[in-house]
Amino acid sequence: MKYILTIVVFFICIQGFSQDPEKKDIKVGLVLSGGGAKGLAHIGVLKVIDSLGLKIDYIAGTSMGAIIGSLYASGYSGKQIDSIFKSVNFDDILNDNLPREARTFYERDNNERYAFTLPFNSFKIKLPSALSRGQNTYGLLSRLTLHVNTIDNFSKLPIPFFCIATNIETGKAVMLDRGNLSQAVMASGAFPSLFQPVIIDDQVLIDGGVVNNYPIDELREKGMDVIIGVDVQDGLMSREKLTSAPDVLLQINNFRTINDMKVKSKKTDIYIKPDITNFSVVSFSELKKITKTGTVATLSHLEALNGIAKFQSKKSPQTRIKTVDSLKINAINLSGESNYTRSYVLGKLKLKTNENISYDDFNKGVNNLIATNNFDSFLYELKPSDSIDGFDLNATLKESKESTFLKLGVHYDDLYKSSALINLTKKRLLTKNDLASFDFILGDNVRYNFDYYIDKGFYWSIGLNSRFDSFNHNVAAETILSPEQLSLINVNKLAIKVSDFTNQFYIQTLFRKDLSLTLGAEYKHLRITSETILDNNNDEKSVFERGDYMSVFGKLRFDTYDNKYFPKKGVLFNADLHTYLHASEFRDDFSSFSIAKATFGYSQSFSNKFSANITSDAGFRVGQDTNPYLNFVLGGYGGHLINNYMPFYGYDFLSISGNSFIKSALTLDYEIFKKNHLNFAINVANVEDNLFETTEWFSKIDYTGYALGYSLETFIGPIEIKYSWSPETKKSVWFFNVGFWF
Secondary structure: OHHHHHHHHHHHHHHHHHOOOOOOOOOEEEEEOOOHHHHHHHHHHHHHHHHOOOOOOEEEEEOHHHHHHHHHHOOOOHHHHHHHHHOOOHHHHHHOOOOHHHOOHHHHHHHOOOOEEEEEEOOEEOOOOOOEOOHHHHHHHHHHOHHHOOOOEHHHOOOOEEEEEEEOOOOOEEEEOEOOHHHHHHHHOOOOOOEOOEEEOOEEEEEHHHOOOOOHHHHHOOOOOEEEEEOOOOOOOOOOOOOOHHHHHHHHHHHHHHHHHHHHHHHOOEEEOOOOOOOOOOOHHHHHHHHHHHHHHHHOOHHHHHHHHHOOOOOOOOOOOOOOOEEEEEEEEEEOOOOOOHHHHHHHHOOOOOEEEEHHHHHHHHHHHHOOOOEEEEEEEEEEOOOOOOEEEEEEEEEOOOOEEEEEEEEEEOOOEEEEEEEEEEEOOOOOOEEEEEEEEEEOOOEEEEEEEEOOOOOOEEEEEEEEEEEEEEEEHHHHOOHHHHHHOOOOEEEEEEEEEEEEEEEEEEEEOOEEEEEEEEEEEEEEEEEEEEOOOOOOEEEEEEEEEEEEEEEEEEEOOOOOOOOOOEEEEEEEEEEEEEEOOOHHHOOOEEEEEEEEEEEEEOOOOEEEEEEEEEEEEEEOOOOOOOOEEEOEOOOOOOOOEEOEOOOOOOOEEEOEEEEEEEEEEEEEEOOEEEEEEEEEEEEEOOHHHOOHHHHOOOEEEEEEEEEEEEOOEEEEEEEEEEOOOOEEEEEEEEOOOO
16 A cells, blocks of 8 residues: 555656656655664665666765765765675774774773773762764764865765754754764764764754654755655564663654654655664674665665656766875864873874875874873864865864773682772873873782873883782692702692782883883882791791892883784784892892893784784893792783793693793684684793703703683673693693683
């Protein structure tokens, strides 16, 4: 019945045109509703429209309909839009993920340690306004619409266009038909709680679907004779499907839009309703299936669409879109900066005027700035310069007002056991560029970590660090006891407690974002005790180490890994040299000694799912050798092993010790499902005193181990289980880890 009604309306339109010889073309409008990921069905609709040669004269859209509609209006075909969306990583878009390389070393550590970050002002926790700033979405749209960014009036686009947003202060719909196209579309698609509001002309705007998800009346007023409408909104759910609070809230919101559509669908000449019942607003991984629903639904109206196309003398012109791979920026105009200087902003952007820069490098610079988390948004336009080739960059920064944060994390591993992390971070504590951070870790082993850092970027920065680490573990007796002690005491295992209190003052400079040099001084108090062996004098636990150490150190760090826990590409190099100048335990007979160690890692992916990581570690000690407690000790698995403890599959923690070592490991990782990893590792090592004084370290391998594991990436960090085995001991060891390492 609905199909017959559509044909009748169509012939009424045709009859009207036949009576007016001045009109040769039917003016066809296209309205695209919002619906989150379900709006991907619009792509299938556009592909069919293109195949029929049907000309669209005006496009109206809301939310996802605005995003796809704006790309079509700016000259992309349905097929091109399909290709664009196939290449988009929706996780990065929705979560505002930035490449690891865009972050400073501090921001990387911060991002890879905490599960939650909440603003914390006046001792009150404040929830963020949205999960995402939408910067990745804005950057993508800006690049895709660069070829039309000189057009301020959207009616002058290759296909005239407007979109709908909601003024959150008045609750009224706002038609956006001029200005910055990317910014307008961002406002229309600013889904509440997912994307932060967008400010345009001093109006605070959010998703247009809140008040008008299908702007057919506004489109009809543009003089359209026939309107094709695509509706991807939800229907009402039955009681069986209303199983959660979000389902109930969504149902309540749908009452208004569904009632609206009862009227608006009748106003639509060709009403296309894809079957999106099996998809949700976040089903972006189902792009192919959702697109197909749009194709199928449109083909059911093929006769009516062909009828319209026959009465159009002008077909849609094919816009040739030239991809911009490089930019020459002649002028940079910034506004909105107050706490951060122009030089700070340009330094993060890595921009200089009158120099060519690739668009990818420009985008990396924007990421560098956003990754500081000092700005809520960085909205920019690249406008062609008036008199010379190139662009003028006009940018508006919105500095973050939040300077105090409460951060939380949870963790479990086989060494530190259960841990809950509470962090308080304060930016701009004493200067504009400083940061203070205090971690307090509760659980089986109470710990803390304090950092204060004055960030001067590529100049010499200043930092302070104080930390306390503690754990209990059963270790092999030969790791702690000397051969003479072992001959007197018949024990294989010792239950030891290790406490480490370390304070550092350092200066650091960056040669590039991924390469840093650190020089500093350190005070360390190390205490190792055991209740397995009691002191004969007072029947208390034995104290093996209770020493204070003073040292100077230097560190060189180069890190281009794309992911700390599951790297698929990049190089890692860490070198550390500590020279100990004083140790209280040795008193008069102390002489200085040095400990050097280095790690080299390389990761390479062979497909989207399969990757390999190779690491090599080596270390040695130079100088007196009367105290073994700062020696290298291998065994276990972990990302927070203090001092010179090193992980080694096949052996329990703190199993193999010596004043020098060399180790290599190969890890193969296969992502069987998204964020689900199977991995296999093999590691080999030689560990002994004065290892490098002979050639045996090169000619034979003393220790080997294997591991097979499963890992799951979650918002609290990786959840891992690993089975490891060593052919030397003929024993297996299981390792478990939950959450980011700290």
